[in-house]
Amino acid sequence: MTDLAIETEKLVKTYNGTPAVDGIDLQVERGGVHGFLGPNGAGKTTTIRMLATLLRPDGGTARVLGKDVVHQADEVRSAVALTGQFASVDEDLTGLENLVLVARLLGYSRSGARRRAAELLDAFGLSEASDRLVKKYSGGMRRRIDIAASIVVTPELIFLDEPTTGLDPRSRNQVWDIIRAMVGAGTTVLLTTQYLDEADQLADRISVIDTGRVIAEGTPGQLKASVGSGALHVRVRHPEDRPRAAEIVARALGAEVLVASDPAALSATVESSAPAMRAISELEAQGITVAQFSLGQPSLDEVFLALTGHLAQSGDEPATDLTEGAA
Amino acid sequence: MTLEKETPTLRTDVQAVHSALSTGTRPPRPGPLSTSMAFGWRALLKIKHVPEQLFDVTVFPVMITLLFTYLFGGALAGSPRDYIQFLLPGILVQGVIMITMYTGVTLNTDIQKGVFDRFRSLPIWRPSALVGMLLGDAFRFTIASTVILGLGLIIGFRPTGGLAGVVAAVALLLLFAFSFGWIWTFLSLVLRTPNAVMGVSMMVITPFTFGSNIFVDPATMPGWLQAFVEVNPISHLVTAERGLMAGTATSAEVLMVLVWSAVLVGVFGPLTMRRYGRGR
CATH class of the missing domain: 3.30.70.100 (Alpha-Beta Plaits)
Structure with missing residues (x-):
């Protein structure tokens, strides 16, 4: 029995001979926010997909909440939730229907599912939009309905893969509030981001990842001090x-x-x-x-420059350069 | 500017999120049937929100039924009215089987949008998302069958097997279509784009539907084609459909279709699930 939320050893994923994740060793303790910081194509999403059992590793091992992601995938799924970079709710359904669907899939009764969905829509400020198709939602609303769908049953660990990419500052603050509330409720959060200030704001510890490897790890303060x-x-x-x-x-x-x-x-x-x-x-x-x-x-921008010799994608624009690191 | 109207509700209430989290206790894990039905419900909701997608199960069947009846009827059976008696069970199969290929196209589109990542990350019986989708499609196939049968009755089709025979025939067809659908779920996980799925589906469907006993009695065909028609599962299905609607079906004819259905699920079900589990 281990007390770690996430523990990986030499985790590898290769696409057509090119390693997307190239031997990642991670140790994430339970509670709080662990930041996973790196530019586009660094391997953040691939790592998360392996940890959430969506992708099978090509090498190494990963244990999530003490369970092996390959051999105990079902146990892992029972305890974690995932909110993808691109909102993974069904945009052809309404917000309410999406949450009822997830609740039904998790074992809620018909009436229980409706009650839970209404409760979540209310908490996320989406009650008025509950009967609107998700494809008509704004970016911020979409991100919130996606997170709401991830906490229909409170997960022990939640993966948030770039939850604020492309959001305006106000929506970003709302997502930050939600993340803080989750931490307050005892959920461990693994947050990937390419925004340095986001990691600085939220994360208790940060792993800096570049070209499929962890190149530095520590508290935001330690990382800054190292520079x-x-x-x-x-x-x-x-x-x-x-x-x-x-x-x-x-x-x-x-x-x-x-x-x-x-x-x-x-x-x-x-x-x-x-x-x-x-x-x-x-x-x-x-x-x-x-x-x-x-x-x-020093800002994490400077940290990143010192660690990698190049700047992280920064600024308010979501990065569009997909050529970097992509196979 | 429409966004601004939402301002009063936009503010996230941290306290409310916190309390929503504290009440999210896990109910007992649902069974495979229950999760499959939930996905079936999702498929029906999608039809409700985008009813235009019923175009292919209403207009298309009308088109092919009328077209083939009046195109071939006079030449092959003396009159369209005599031909429909022979053709209808076959054109019913043709219509539904051609519509099944939308299963693959829809699934491929779904996967590209990322919603399947959520489904795959849930602790549920893994095939239920696909089973539910195929169940939803069964609803579409029922509509198509009803349209073709209704039209057939109007232009002179008289099933001697009566209502029971027709209902049994449609039920058998739905079962086969469900099993046949696993070919498309597999293809849609292997191929990259909906267009590719569409293209390959046409290549599979065309020889199997036209190289069968749907349109004519195979007796006049060359030997090699007869041999293909003989082993073609679509031919077996059509034979059973004709038998059931005429009230003359043998249990061997029906059994043959059941065996084919089991084989299709037995082969393409596991292939699909292996692909589904691996991710991309």
Whole structure:
């Protein structure tokens, strides 16, 4: 009997000779949120599909809540729930019908299923849309009905595969609220995301995954600490000043400067506050107007760059580049 | 802007989610029949929401029944009225068997949309999603059968086996169609697109329906074709249908269809489930 929610050893999945998952070792404790962070094509979804018994591993072992995903697949299914990257409810049915269907499949009586479905629709703020076909739902509503379908019976462990990809900030906050509520109710959450701030916000521990392998693991704080003690973030008033500002800051700190997707922003790791202050005054002295600066922990963006040598997909757009890592 | 109307209900109530989670206790596990019926209900709901999909089980059967009766009737049997007496049980089989291929196309579309990932992640008897789907299709086949029989009666078909004979014939046809459907579930899991499923289905259905005793007595066919018609399960089905509707069926004729049904399920059922379990 193990107390781990998830335990994998050298888990491998290969597509046409190309490893999508290339020997993943994971140990996830029960309770809280475990973040699974990586760019598109890193192997996050493939790993989740193996853990949820939807895909058979080509190598290695995986135990979920102490049960082997291949030999005790049915026991695993009884204790976990899955919410896929693309909402896996039936879009040709109404929200209510979808939840009643899942409840019936899980053994609820006809009336019990209706009651449970109504209760969930209510909790997720979907009662008014209960008789509407799911294909008419907005993105945020769809994600909520999908999560609702996953908790008809409270799972011990839930896999949330990129639950906020493509959502607007308000819908994203709602999904975050739901995730926090699930954790509060004692469910273990495995959350995959390509949004660094999402992992930072929600996860107790994070596994960073790239090209089918876990390349780092720890609390968000530990991951940040592994990169440097702190970071200086600067926004210049005029974006055209940024290249020159980057040079000045790099010289003043003797460190590499990272330019973010925001055209006016740049950041760099610093050891202490004194050189950071010098860099700021140097910018002012050179006639560059600083709109904003802050000294804080490095962002996971910087962590990712330090770990992999390339940036994670960031920004608010869902990544559309599917060529990377795809077989 | 229609989205904004939902604002009052959009706010997720963390407390409510929390309490919904705490009441989600697991009921006893349902049996295979109950889960299959739930999937059958899903199939019926889909028909309710998109009734246009009944087009293929209403208009199509009318078309082929009229077309073949009046195309061949005069030449083959002297008159369409005499021909329908011979053709109807066969055209009933032809119509329903051709409609079965939509099972595969629908399943393939379903799988691409991802809803099957949820079904496959549930702790239920694994084939129930497919069994339920085929049960839902049985409803469609019943409509098609009713349409063809009704039309047949109008243009002169008189079943001497009476109502009991006709009901038995339709029941046997539904059983065979259910079994035949496993070929399509298998194909739809192997092939990548609905179009590919459609294409291969046509290649399977065409020789089996036309290379049979549906349209003419095989006596005038060349020997090699007669040999094929002899072993073709569709021919056996048509023979049994004719017998039941005429009230002259032998138990051997019916048994033959039952054996074929068992063989189809026995072969393509496990093949389908192996594919279904493996994932893609």
